[in-house]
Amino acid sequence: MTDSVLRLHERDKSSLPIEYSKEEGDLRIVGFWIFLAAELVLFGTLFGTYLVLQSHTAGGPTAKDLFEIGPVMAETIVLLVSSFTCGLSTIELRRHNTKGLIAWLIVTILLGLVFVGLEANEFYTYAVHEGATLSRSAFLSGFFVLLGTHGCHVSLGIVWIIGILLQLAKRGITPVTARKAFMVGLYWHFLDVVWIFIFTAVYLTGWVI
Amino acid sequence: MIDSIKSFMGWFFVTGDPMIYGADASIALVSIGIVAVLTYFKKWKWLWEEWLTTVDHKRIGIMYIIAALLMLFRGGIDALMMRAQLTLPNMHFLDAEHYNQVFTTHGTIMIIFVAMPFIFGLMNIAVPLQIGARDVAYPFLNALSFWFFFVGAMLFNLSFVIGGSPDAGWSSYAPYAGAELNPGVGQNYYLIGVQISGIGSLATGINFLVTILKMRAPGMTLFKMPMFTWSVLITSVIVVFAFPAFTVALALMTIDRLFGAHFFTIAAGGSPMLWANLFWFWGHPEVYIVLLPVFGIFSEVIATFAHKTLFGYAVMVWSMIAISVLSFITWLHHFFTMGNTAPVNAFFSISTMLIAIPTGVKIFNWLFTLNKGRIQFTTPMLWALAFIPNFTIGGVTGVMLAMAPADYQYHNSYFLVAHFHSTLIAGTVFGIFCGLHYWWPKMFGYLLDERKGKWSFWIFMISFNVCFMPMYFLGLMGMTRRMYTYPAGLGWTPINVVMTIGAVGMGVGFALMAWNIIWSAFYGKKDTTGDPWGGRTLEWVTASPAPEYNFAHIPEVSTRDAFTAMKEEKEKGLAKSSKPYEPIHMPNNTGIPVIMASFMFVAGFGFVFEWYWMGIPGLIGVIACMIARSFVYNDHHYISIDEIKRTEAATGRLS
Numbered sequence: 001m002t003d004s005v006l007r008l009h010e011r012d013k014s015s016l017p018i019e020y021s022k023e024e025g026d027l028r029i030v031g032f033w034i035f036l037a038a039e040l041v042l043f044g045t046l047f048g049t050y051l052v053l054q055s056h057t058a059g060g061p062t063a064k065d066l067f068e069i070g071p072v073m074a075e076t077i078v079l080l081v082s083s084f085t086c087g088l089s090t091i092e093l094r095r096h097n098t099k100g101l102i103a104w105l106i107v108t109i110l111l112g113l114v115f116v117g118l119e120a121n122e123f124y125t126y127a128v129h130e131g132a133t134l135s136r137s138a139f140l141s142g143f144f145v146l147l148g149t150h151g152c153h154v155s156l157g158i159v160w161i162i163g164i165l166l167q168l169a170k171r172g173i174t175p176v177t178a179r180k181a182f183m184v185g186l187y188w189h190f191l192d193v194v195w196i197f198i199f200t201a202v203y204l205t206g207w208v209i
Numbered sequence: 210m211i212d213s214i215k216s217f218m219g220w221f222f223v224t225g226d227p228m229i230y231g232a233d234a235s236i237a238l239v240s241i242g243i244v245a246v247l248t249y250f251k252k253w254k255w256l257w258e259e260w261l262t263t264v265d266h267k268r269i270g271i272m273y274i275i276a277a278l279l280m281l282f283r284g285g286i287d288a289l290m291m292r293a294q295l296t297l298p299n300m301h302f303l304d305a306e307h308y309n310q311v312f313t314t315h316g317t318i319m320i321i322f323v324a325m326p327f328i329f330g331l332m333n334i335a336v337p338l339q340i341g342a343r344d345v346a347y348p349f350l351n352a353l354s355f356w357f358f359f360v361g362a363m364l365f366n367l368s369f370v371i372g373g374s375p376d377a378g379w380s381s382y383a384p385y386a387g388a389e390l391n392p393g394v395g396q397n398y399y400l401i402g403v404q405i406s407g408i409g410s411l412a413t414g415i416n417f418l419v420t421i422l423k424m425r426a427p428g429m430t431l432f433k434m435p436m437f438t439w440s441v442l443i444t445s446v447i448v449v450f451a452f453p454a455f456t457v458a459l460a461l462m463t464i465d466r467l468f469g470a471h472f473f474t475i476a477a478g479g480s481p482m483l484w485a486n487l488f489w490f491w492g493h494p495e496v497y498i499v500l501l502p503v504f505g506i507f508s509e510v511i512a513t514f515a516h517k518t519l520f521g522y523a524v525m526v527w528s529m530i531a532i533s534v535l536s537f538i539t540w541l542h543h544f545f546t547m548g549n550t551a552p553v554n555a556f557f558s559i560s561t562m563l564i565a566i567p568t569g570v571k572i573f574n575w576l577f578t579l580n581k582g583r584i585q586f587t588t589p590m591l592w593a594l595a596f597i598p599n600f601t602i603g604g605v606t607g608v609m610l611a612m613a614p615a616d617y618q619y620h621n622s623y624f625l626v627a628h629f630h631s632t633l634i635a636g637t638v639f640g641i642f643c644g645l646h647y648w649w650p651k652m653f654g655y656l657l658d659e660r661k662g663k664w665s666f667w668i669f670m671i672s673f674n675v676c677f678m679p680m681y682f683l684g685l686m687g688m689t690r691r692m693y694t695y696p697a698g699l700g701w702t703p704i705n706v707v708m709t710i711g712a713v714g715m716g717v718g719f720a721l722m723a724w725n726i727i728w729s730a731f732y733g734k735k736d737t738t739g740d741p742w743g744g745r746t747l748e749w750v751t752a753s754p755a756p757e758y759n760f761a762h763i764p765e766v767s768t769r770d771a772f773t774a775m776k777e778e779k780e781k782g783l784a785k786s787s788k789p790y791e792p793i794h795m796p797n798n799t800g801i802p803v804i805m806a807s808f809m810f811v812a813g814f815g816f817v818f819e820w821y822w823m824g825i826p827g828l829i830g831v832i833a834c835m836i837a838r839s840f841v842y843n844d845h846h847y848i849s850i851d852e853i854k855r856t857e858a859a860t861g862r863l864s
Contacts, residue, residue, distance in 0.1 A: 026423070027347075027423055028347070030419050031346060031347065031415055031416070031419045034418055034419065034449060037449060037450070038411060038414075038415065038450070038453045041449075041450050041451075041453035042453035042454075042457055045453060045454045046457055049457070049461065049487070052480060052483055053478065053480065056471075056478030056480065057478060058471070058476075058477040060477075134464075134468060134469065134470050135468070135469035135477075136477070137477050138474075138477055138478035138479045139478065141464070141471045141472050141479075142472070145460075145470065159832070163836055163840075164839075166840075167839070167840065176842065180839075
């Protein structure tokens with residue numbers, strides 16, 4: 001008995017990790033990598049747009065005026081740590097430890113929530129206290145949309161992990177739930193990589209230039 | 210109260226033009242007619258269970274093609290309206306504003322809602338069969354892609370009667386397409402309708418990439434794949450890497466218009482040129498997205514009807530790969546005149562000309578395939594043969610346009626318009642018609658009538674040349690694109706009259722093809738063998754139309770032109786004894802894709818009108834559907850051995 005839709009390539013899968021153990025899992029994980037490649041182009045386009053418009057401040061606040069090192073470092077550390085805990089959850093998955101997997105995923109979404117909260121607070125400070133809104137200048141349009149897209153991805157990731165947690169609690173680690181937990185991990189690490197680029201291209205560059 | 214309702218209705222519905230009222234009436238009549246027919250024949254359940262909820266790639270392919278043909282009709286009517294307006298100088302059939310809307314919807318519909326879905330439809334029908342698979346990698350996602358395309362197309366078309374059509378051209382350049390210069394909802398329809406459809410396209414790209422990489426029949430290595438499958442593989446890679454850029458471009462302009470951002474505005478530091486770059490970074494690869502698959506179709510058809518294996522298989526593949534890479538570094542040739550420096554123009558000029566090399570290689574390979582072949586002039590073959598010279602003219606004028614200094618002369622003239630119609634009609638349209646006739650028996654189990662098919666081919670192909678050959682000269686005589694009328698005395702009138710005659714002829718050719726489809730549905734020759742053309746690839750192994758599970762046994766492949774090899778083995782009496790059947794695992798039908806797409810339609814409509822009370826709940830509905838899908842675990846079923854035996858016996862294949 002198998003969950004695969006199309007048993008085309010019968011091969012020994014017993015040596016593979018559980019998330020790859022069924023053909024369907026294998027197919028979906030490959031597809032998800034390709035989806036992440038498309039996401040890379042999506043973020044690449046947003047980065048390109050931001051870098052083109054970075055100097056177009058139209059007399060409004062510049063990057064130097066706005067960015068403060070404290071909150072940005074806090075966001076960075078929280079998100080990097082969440083990526084680490086997400087990695088730990090995958091290790092627990094490989095050890096078939098449902099409780100450990102659930103626990104680390106919960107820690108991950110809590111850190112994700114802290115990150116989203118910090119970012120929302122950063123946006124609020126800029127918009128309300130500094131008058132730096134989306135429609136103030138092209139630079140700010142680029143800034144808010146690039147970071148907002150990343151923040152929306154993190155928020156969606158939180159919703160996604162909650163959905164997987166419910167399924168894990170009900171069904172434990174099966175080839176299907178394992179594949180879902182593994183894929184959301186890929187997604188989470190990807191968002192972390194994007195943040196590193198944001199930290200470099202937006203904040204570091206903003207402080208220096 | 211009544212006055213406010215009246216003024217709302219006057220703003221909400223497009224008014225004031227008799228043609229619009231005609232459209233209103235015909236939309237209402239057709240809708241009532243469809244509902245009445247479905248109710249009278251008690252077909253609602255059939256529609257829902259067999260079509261709306263299907264995840265079968267063959268049915269999804271058929272739905273794509275039906276939708277694309279309907280959109281082709283709409284886009285064709287737009288074209289005829291433009292030609293009517295331009296036939297004689299100083300015409301007042303359309304006013305300037307209406308003309309702008311018509312060329313905008315013509316371009317957008319033809320590229321995004323005809324060329325792409327038609328090709329996606331043919332991909333859906335042929336690719337899983339060609340690689341010996343039972344479905345695509347993600348059948349659910351495949352259905353979702355179709356429904357997103359469909360609601361995107363419907364939303365875009367709604368603009369004609371509700372709210373007003375976009376009028377900034379299919380390329381929708383900023384700053385004209387921005388909120389300041391283009392108020393109203395028309396441009397929002399473009400941005401959101403195309404966006405929704407684009408999400409579906411991206412998903413299709415991922416789906417087919419994984420399907421082809423992971424689900425080929427045993428023994429089918431990459432370099433044993435049919436050429437159409439190769440072309441779809443390469444196209445899928447282009448889709449995955451080009452579409453996200455368009456997603457971003459459309460989203461940024463939507464944010465500009467709806468929330469007052471300044472990406473592409475003139476004020477507050479926006480950069481209108483950024484739009485042109487982002488748009489064409491997708492837009493140029495896009496033309497190869499609609500061209501490479503038809504190269505694949507022509508390769509299949511020419512090899513089949515020349516009764517020879519394709520000449521230069523590996524070179525064909527590598528030239529397509531070269532085209533796909535080059536397609537990403539030529540986008541700037543769409544705006545040589547926008548004030549770039551000379552080295553920038555020179556780079557893009559050379560990269561553009563380079564594309565002619567792999568394309569030329571392909572043309573010669575097709576000619577060498579024909580060389581000493583036993584050529585059979587069927588309708589699909591006629592389309593393929595006509596493609597070669599007609600497309601070459603489009604390609605050569607493309608090289609002329611690629612020369613940046615000369616382009617200052619040609620830019621935005623009818624010379625350019627003639628060029629891209631030569632490539633898109635002689636390439637893409639001939640290709641989809643070719644594929645339609647070629648795979649029709651595989652879709653429906655009967656052939657389209659050859660005599661009517663050939664008549665429609667000759668009328669369409671000759672009329673195409675009557676319409677677009679003179680257009681090159683009109684461009685060189687100075688007529689520019691997108692002008693809604695022109696004064697007498699410039700010497701343009703005779704050419705415009707000839708072009709209109711050609712355009713009408715193309716309409717007649719298409720109408721004849723539509724008649725052929727209807728006629729053949731009743732009287733078409735049945736295809737009882739599953740192999741009406743003497744095909745060379747695996748889609749012809751199975752019955753026509755293919756059963757739900759495609760293949761009772763997954764075929765095993767040892768060579769290119771796998772089916773030809775099987776037939777030869779059979780003649781030599783080497784056919785393998787058949788194995789016993791096993792139950793086949795198939796995905797269940799599901800209503801989630803069509804429901805999710807309906808929520809997307811509601812959301813899209815809300816955002817078009819900036820009615821967030823409607824848009825946001827629509828989006829929440831979309832996310833709720835995603836979550837609901839995540840909790841579905843029982844999504845497969847088995848087809849029993851008995852049922853396989855019954856199906857195979859019905860087509861005379863039980864051995």
